[in-house]
Amino acid sequence: MSAGDGASTTAWARGLGLAAPVVCAPMGGVAGGALAAAVSLAGGLGTIGMGSAGSVPALERELAARETALAHAGTDPAASPFGIGLVAWGIARDPALLERALAAGPTLVSVSFGEWGAPDPGAAWIPAVHGIGALAVTQAATVAEARAAADAGVDAVVARGREGGGHGDHREPRDALLAEVRAAVGIPVLAAGAVAGAADLARVLDAGAAAAWVGTAFAACTEALTPAAAREVLFASRGEETLVSRVYDVALGRPWPARFPERLIRTPFVDRWHGREDALAADEAARAEFRAAAAAGDYRVVPVDAGTGVDALTEERSAAEVLAALTGR
Ligand SMILES: Cc1cc2nc3c(=O)[nH]c(=O)nc-3n(C[C@H](O)[C@H](O)[C@H](O)COP(=O)(O)O)c2cc1C
Structure with a gap:
C-alpha cells in the first residue's frame, strides 16, 4: 500500500x-x-x-x-x-x-x-x-x-x-x-x-x-x-439476510446448473420453498404466483441477488x- x-x-x-x-x-x-x-x-x-x-x-x-x-x-x-x-x-x-x-x-x-x-x-x-x-x-x-x-x-x-x-x-x-x-x-x-x-x-x-x-x-x-424497487431492497437489507438458494431458478425454470445456486436476499417465498425445490418444481400454482410477481416487479416475493457486503x-x-x-x- x-x-x-x-x-x-x-x-x-x-x-x-x-x-x-x-x-x-x-x-x-x-x-x-x-x-x-x-x-x-x-x-x-x-x-x-x-x-x-x-x-x-x-x-x-x-x-x-x-x-x-x-x-x-x-x-x-x-x-x-x-x-x-x-x-x-x-x-x-x-x-x-x-x-x-x-x-x-x-x-x-x-x-x-x-x-x-x-x-x-x-x-x-x-x-x-x-x-x-x-x-x-x-x-x-x-x-x-x-x-x-x-x-x-x-x-x-x-x-x-x-x-x-x-x-x-x-x-x-x-x-x-x-x-x-x-x-x-x-x-x-x-x-x-x-x-x-x-x-x-x-x-x-x-x-x-x-x-x-x-x-x-x-x-x-x-x-x-437495477429497478428502483430492487435498489430499495438492497438499501434496506443486511448480509445476514442473504441465502444461497436455487428457489429463484426453480420457480422460473431458469436453466442454471444445480451446482451454481445464487446468493440472494431472502423473501417469504424463498423461505417457504428453500430446501423443498423439488416440491416447488412440481407446484404449478406456486410457480405461477412467482411468475406473476416477477412480471410485476414485486420484490416482496421475488428475491434480489446480493452478497454479504450488501450492508x-x-x-x-x-x-x-x-x-x-x-x-x-
Ligand atoms: C446481481 C448479480 C448478478 C450477477 N450476474 C453474474 C453474471 O451474469 N455473470 C457472472 O459471471 N457473474 C455474475 N455475478 C457474480 C459476480 O460476477 C461476482 O462473482 C460477485 O458479484 C462478487 O461478489 P460481490 O457481489 O460480493 O461483490 C452476479 C452477481 C450479482 C450480485
Whole structure:
C-alpha cells in the first residue's frame, strides 16, 4: 500500500491503463452498458454482464448504451477499456453470443460457471478471446478449478469467495480462497466476494490480489439496470439476510446448473420453498404466483441477488462515488 493517495494500484491494473485496481463484475440484468461506461470513466474496468437472460439482441442493446454514455461524456468508445462477462452454459447454447462479444472489441472477456475439461464448451473460448487480443478471465471457487483454468490458458483467475452475490459455487471464504489460489497458480489472481468498502479493497490488495472483482457494491448505482424497487431492497437489507438458494431458478425454470445456486436476499417465498425445490418444481400454482410477481416487479416475493457486503449499500450513488469510496480517494 502507498500512503497518502488512498489505495495503491497494481501492475495488472496499470497494464490495462486503469487508475484503480477494480473490475465491476459482470452482472446479468444489472451491469449494462451505462454502468460499464461509468466505471471505466471513473478509472476502473466496467463490464457488461450477460447472465441467464443473455442474448445477442440484449448484448447489442447494452453495447449501444455504452457507446451513448461515452459519447455524452465526450469519450471515444475505442479509448475506453471494458469487459464482457458471459456464462459458459449460455455460450454453449448460443455460440453467436461469444462471437458478438468478440466483435465488440472488449479489453477482457470472462466466461464463468462451466465445467473445466468438458468438451462443450470446455475451454474453446480462450483461444477465441486471445484471437482478438483480449484477456481471458474466469471465476473459480476452488483451487482445482483455478488450476484447470490456468492450465487451459486463462490470463487471470478470479478467486470468488462464498460471500459473493448472485450465482456461483459458494464454498470457501474469500480471503482463504485468495491465498490458496495465489499459491497454486502463476497468473494474476483477482479477489471477489464482499469487497464493499475501502478496508475490503485494501485487504485483498495487501493479500496480493491483482484487482478486486466487485459486484454487489455497484448493483444499486445510478447507472445500473437495477429497478428502483430492487435498489430499495438492497438499501434496506443486511448480509445476514442473504441465502444461497436455487428457489429463484426453480420457480422460473431458469436453466442454471444445480451446482451454481445464487446468493440472494431472502423473501417469504424463498423461505417457504428453500430446501423443498423439488416440491416447488412440481407446484404449478406456486410457480405461477412467482411468475406473476416477477412480471410485476414485486420484490416482496421475488428475491434480489446480493452478497454479504450488501450492508455497505445505504443510498443511491454513482459508479464514480462507489469507486472513490472503494479506493479511499
Ligand atoms: C446481481 C448479480 C448478478 C450477477 N450476474 C453474474 C453474471 O451474469 N455473470 C457472472 O459471471 N457473474 C455474475 N455475478 C457474480 C459476480 O460476477 C461476482 O462473482 C460477485 O458479484 C462478487 O461478489 P460481490 O457481489 O460480493 O461483490 C452476479 C452477481 C450479482 C450480485
